[in-house]
Amino acid sequence: MIRRLTCPICNRELPPEIDGNASVFPFCSARCKEVDLFRWFSGDYAVVENLTPDQLYGLLPEDELPPELRG
Numbered sequence: 001m002i003r004r005l006t007c008p009i010c011n012r013e014l015p016p017e018i019d020g021n022a023s024v025f026p027f028c029s030a031r032c033k034e035v036d037l038f039r040w041f042s043g044d045y046a047v048v049e050n051l052t053p054d055q056l057y058g059l060l061p062e063d064e065l066p067p068e069l070r071g
């Protein structure tokens with residue numbers, strides 16, 4: 001039995017064509033992806049809200065850091 005992934009925004013099962021390779025993955029649609037982006041920007045995710053820039057950089061892979069912060 002294969003259990004399909006569900007969209008983290010609307011909790012519907014992802015359509016078969018979205019299976020790790022669609023541009024909207026892991027969401028079911030571009031609309032849900034935008035909702036997620038909006039939540040990030042509006043600070044709904046408290047884990048981001050309370051981080052200082054230094055802490056935030058600490059969570060990123062090194063190749064996504066600005067050059068001056070790379071060790």
Ligand SMILES: [Zn+2]
Nearest residue numbers: 007010028032
């Ligand atoms: Zn969705």
